[in-house]
Amino acid sequence: MKKLILLLIIVPNLVFAESMKMIGEKGKSSEVDKTIEIKMYDNYFEPNQINISKNQTVKFIITNYGELVHEFNIATKMMHLKHQKEMAKMVDYQILLGDKIDKVKMKEVAKKDHSMAHSHANSLLLEPNKSGEIIWKFTNSIKLEAACNIPGHYESGMVSKFVGL
Numbered sequence: 001m002k003k004l005i006l007l008l009i010i011v012p013n014l015v016f017a018e019s020m021k022m023i024g025e026k027g028k029s030s031e032v033d034k035t036i037e038i039k040m041y042d043n044y045f046e047p048n049q050i051n052i053s054k055n056q057t058v059k060f061i062i063t064n065y066g067e068l069v070h071e072f073n074i075a076t077k078m079m080h081l082k083h084q085k086e087m088a089k090m091v092d093y094q095i096l097l098g099d100k101i102d103k104v105k106m107k108e109v110a111k112k113d114h115s116m117a118h119s120h121a122n123s124l125l126l127e128p129n130k131s132g133e134i135i136w137k138f139t140n141s142i143k144l145e146a147a148c149n150i151p152g153h154y155e156s157g158m159v160s161k162f163v164g165l
């Protein structure tokens, strides 16, 4: 029984680590080939198509010009759909508050539920008028999208397609 419980904890994490490898890896600032500026609005990205070549390390400089909190997350469509459930939970826990992120509550809740820490290298969560960056190395030929997985945003068009991989 103990082994089973351990497996149930480890397997989803391994699956996640595996899919993370599939989409690429955190890039090094000394290896950046290209810088792309991303603007976030309510609810869309500019540009909505991003040209990338395999093995490129890209620095994304992301600014939220909207009035709501938005996410920039690099993943497959399947991964986004899974992540949308976590984001819905962040709203339930009142970590995500429309135009604000309650970081104190986030830390507190993440002690019990690590998925609520929202601390993966492929994603950035930004309040209005904030900027940040992600450096990502695209190591595989795979269909990827940049998306905002806050409830309702993806469905209303907050997604950019990566082309050229």
Ligand SMILES: [Cu+2]
Residues within 6 Å of the ligand: 043, 069, 070, 071, 148, 149, 150, 153, 158
């Ligand atoms: Cu959004």
